[in-house]
Amino acid sequence: MAEVQNNMFTCPQCGEDGPLTMWTSINVAQDPDARRRVEDLSIFEWICPNCQKTSLVLHPCLYHDVANEFMIWFAPDGEIQDNTTDFSQLDHYTLRTTHTPNEFREKVNVLERHLDDRALEMTKLILIMQLSRDNVDVVDVVFHSIDTSGRFVFVLVHPDGAEQYLRLPPTTYQKLAQDVREYLYTPTHSFLTIDLNWAKDSLEMLKDIE
Ligand SMILES: [Zn+2]
Structure with missing residues (x-):
């Protein structure tokens, strides 16, 4: 209600x-x-x-x-x-x-x-790191949809407010979804904040495991 x-x-x-x-x-x-x-x-x-x-x-x-x-x-x-x-x-x-x-x-x-939001936030983080290496400045990356070819569509928000769509093959997400299921314990029954900060910490943890 x-x-x-x-x-x-x-x-x-x-x-x-x-x-x-x-x-x-x-x-x-x-x-x-x-x-x-x-x-x-x-x-x-x-x-x-x-x-x-x-x-x-x-x-x-x-x-x-x-x-x-x-x-x-x-x-x-x-x-x-x-x-x-x-x-x-x-x-x-x-x-x-x-x-x-x-x-x-x-x-x-x-x-x-x-979708697994843990894998998705990590996918966004990896995307942001790649963009940063390519000297593309973004203030936000927001998941938008999955297109008819199965690619993940993200909206990049640039510092001047301009928005740009970017399509990623699903492979990064799929690999991460498998990793979080296998290696990361995420508590249930309580409200968690799964955002880019969480992704940063968790990606470090996954790197240590592998
Ligand atoms: Zn008024």
Whole structure:
């Protein structure tokens, strides 16, 4: 069930106060439109009733996809302390925490496709290292999709904000997915942050093992 909190928000442009509805919990099975609102980030938008300026109001939100068995916390201010919910019954679930809106919607996209997000973050890291060696400056790399030839499509974000699509054969990801399954123990039943920092540490560990 979707849960909302009602607050007030003050427009940073004109100072007008207006009601703010914050979606603190989303279940996509019961609210299919929520998927779109996460994708375009309109779930965090507040439109001023006076001057119509759109503000992005980030707040914690738990995203639950029952069919694909995952939950993602969006936690803009750090970790979520949730001592009220018992996740120990969610045996097959993937539980993740994300900290930026882009990470949040990317994680939904990745887990919906039943991809291994650990292998995917490592693939992104290797891609970033290759780009850096080729003197290509990027501030972000975001997984986008898998094309009809099975290649992984990433969006490269350059320092000036320009975006570029890049396609990678699936082999790097497949090799890493096998390695993480064989060599890396990842706890279940608790929310983990699997991002580029995690990938950096884990890639070091894999190198030591091999
Ligand atoms: Zn305003």
